Amino acid sequence: MRCCECGFRPRRSICSPHASDPNPPLDSSKPRARGSAQLARWARARRIRSGRMPSTKMQTQAEVEAQQFSEGVAAASDGVSDGESDDEDGGVGGKCVYMVSDGTGWTAEHAVHAALGQFEHCLVDQRCSVDTHLFSQINEVERLMEIIRQAAQEEALVFFTLADPQMAEAAKQACEMLHVPHINILGPITDALHSHLGVSPSGLPRGAPGRPSTLSKQYFKRIEAVEFTIKQDDGALPKNLIQADIVLVGVSRTSKTPLSTYMAQKGYKVANVPLVLGIDPPKELFQVDQDKVYALTINPVFLKSIRLARSRTLGMGPNSRTTYSDMEHISKELEYSRKLFLQNARWPVVEVTGKAIEETAAVILRIFHERRSKNHMPRISRRY
Amino acid sequence: MRCCECGFRPRRSICSPHASDPNPPLDSSKPRARGSAQLARWARARRIRSGRMPSTKMQTQAEVEAQQFSEGVAAASDGVSDGESDDEDGGVGGKCVYMVSDGTGWTAEHAVHAALGQFEHCLVDQRCSVDTHLFSQINEVERLMEIIRQAAQEEALVFFTLADPQMAEAAKQACEMLHVPHINILGPITDALHSHLGVSPSGLPRGAPGRPSTLSKQYFKRIEAVEFTIKQDDGALPKNLIQADIVLVGVSRTSKTPLSTYMAQKGYKVANVPLVLGIDPPKELFQVDQDKVYALTINPVFLKSIRLARSRTLGMGPNSRTTYSDMEHISKELEYSRKLFLQNARWPVVEVTGKAIEETAAVILRIFHERRSKNHMPRISRRY
The missing domain is CATH 3.40.50 (Rossmann fold)
Known part of the structure; x- marks a missing residue:
């Protein structure tokens, strides 16, 4: 397992110096010289476009379908359901996407999966690849901070669905401090429903004590x-x-x-x-x-x-x-x-x-x- | 079926004068005297809080669970899966939520369902109720406009997942013009992935010609x-x-x-x-x-x-x-x-x-x- 700081981002690696420290400072020991998360995203996008990623020109539909189809059939004929899950694949890591939830995380997974569909023209032929990591039932600030520090090391984009407003605020602040691009998926939807219904959200994640049972x-x-x-x-x-x-x-x-x-x-x-x-x-x-x-x-x-x-x-x-x-x-x-x-x-x-x-x-x-x-x-x- | 303009918002109704007009003007014949969508939302929230909706005080967890549980068991023993879908329930309509998609609409449904979980303390005992309406495969601007006009009549909150940027922009403009509160669910996620991957989104809804097959x-x-x-x-x-x-x-x-x-x-x-x-x-x-x-x-x-x-x-x-x-x-x-x-x-x-x-x-x-x-x-x- 190679260290994240060498520039190569392996999958599923935790840099041991950070992982072993139970309370490392939020402002990481090697802060990056970047002005803002937005600037960092732009810089990263430019860097990738300038050569770190092959051209994104569209394949013809026929080319794509032929490739997809043969891949699908080959996969089926190889007996893909042999118990190997996708995270067992080897190979060089792709761009890293974190999903962090204080509930099941399925909403974040569903939404990110749907949005990634907008990049299929690049993903299907592996000109680019994305590794998603879903962290569910994150109910303690310490664990949340650890994940965000790890996201900073892996240069991950972070999506979160945190029902607890204090957790959501902590995630936002930590991401801003560490220049981690982040999106609160459920926040705007909950806010809009709050205005629409005239009722405050409970702020309780799914399954939390005090939240009504969903056995309806x-x-x-x-x-x-x-x-x-x-x-x-x-x-x-x-x-x-x-x-x-x-x-x-x-x-x-x-x-x-x-x-x-x-x-x-x-x-x-x-x-x-x-x-x-x-x-x-x-x-x-x-x-x-x-x-x-x-x-x-x-x-x-x-x-x-x-x-x-x-x-x-x-x-x-x-x-x-x-x-x-x-x-x-x-x-x-x-x-x-x-x-x-x-x-x-x-x-x-x-x-x-x-x-x-x-x-x-x-x-x-x-x-x-x-x-x-x-x-x-x-x-x-x-x-x- | 009563007209929407009388103030009572029935479920599943389309006002026939508008529905029968294939190209009604976007600025509806009876524009509302509201300054902005935000103001309208606040006004609506105040109106509801001031008496149109019963108090939202929390029940005890025991009360809620007892009610939930007896409801669930009663439903099960009544054989709830008798083919009656939820939209067949009668009764006065609740607050209206529209979900509009140029794909399947499942992402919007999933996210809105999750966010509504934040309001369970009010929904489970029916002190408030919400009617969601999912419009899928909306690929023509005319149909999109018709739905948004209908949303304005029903004072609905609109969530959309429109992959086509022109459709998304048209939805945004129409909602602003008609003072319909609206949220683009996938837009911010797709934009963030765009920056992160350095690749432009295809702008093609799921199943559209030109989009690679998902049979992977x-x-x-x-x-x-x-x-x-x-x-x-x-x-x-x-x-x-x-x-x-x-x-x-x-x-x-x-x-x-x-x-x-x-x-x-x-x-x-x-x-x-x-x-x-x-x-x-x-x-x-x-x-x-x-x-x-x-x-x-x-x-x-x-x-x-x-x-x-x-x-x-x-x-x-x-x-x-x-x-x-x-x-x-x-x-x-x-x-x-x-x-x-x-x-x-x-x-x-x-x-x-x-x-x-x-x-x-x-x-x-x-x-x-x-x-x-x-x-x-x-x-x-x-x-x-």
């Missing part, structure tokens, strides 16, 4: 939805389709299962029915309210690649592969599903090719709420 | 994790425990299943093993790497209430209820699990009483990464 109606609804969805997966118990809020229909590898559990986490009871060539779907599929059935479709070339990867992961022999991932078979199966979808005109046909689970879920839930609320402008409404 | 290694890892977790649920296929990243152990109703699928969505392969009095756990539980086993425990009174609600939902007869939710049986079962946990000292014992799934997941994943990375300060790291 919504909580139980969500647990029941998850349990229902798991039991219904892959066409199991078709007699229960009537209890589902949403029924997904599609051939194998159209993301039915991950889509179902994703929406179940949001409180929807989702069932899915696989379409298999030569096997009729259960009669219940046509007996339930047809407004809750959603048909999934996918590009055949894309499907073939996914199925090939899947066959390898499952260790299928060459004969099984022929049936499952053979182009002729795939075309026939998709043609069969297309015909079925045409015969059932109430089912919206949702294209999943190249979409992340969240994107397909957004499309389905938008239609779901549109059909229920008959709003002029489709929206997903919720009462708190 | 992480995507396939996540799908495989979800599928693994579903197959392993409730002690199925113990021979596969060795493939899991995380194994959860606990008696019935300690959130094993929803916890498993929540963590699976984050890319972890999770298996769970139920502990049942009188049935030995599978031998594989003790053969796998003991560092990946997590024990769940719960307060017996809390567990009894959850099980009673569960029995009602499942329509169990009185005899079944006696065994499953009887206090003596619960105490014995928890005592058995406590002894087992003591015998297996490597298993961290995680308390789930009163915790939301996200909170328990944060605790488990923090220990998981701490054990793997041996960091001085526990963190969850990820390479982008």
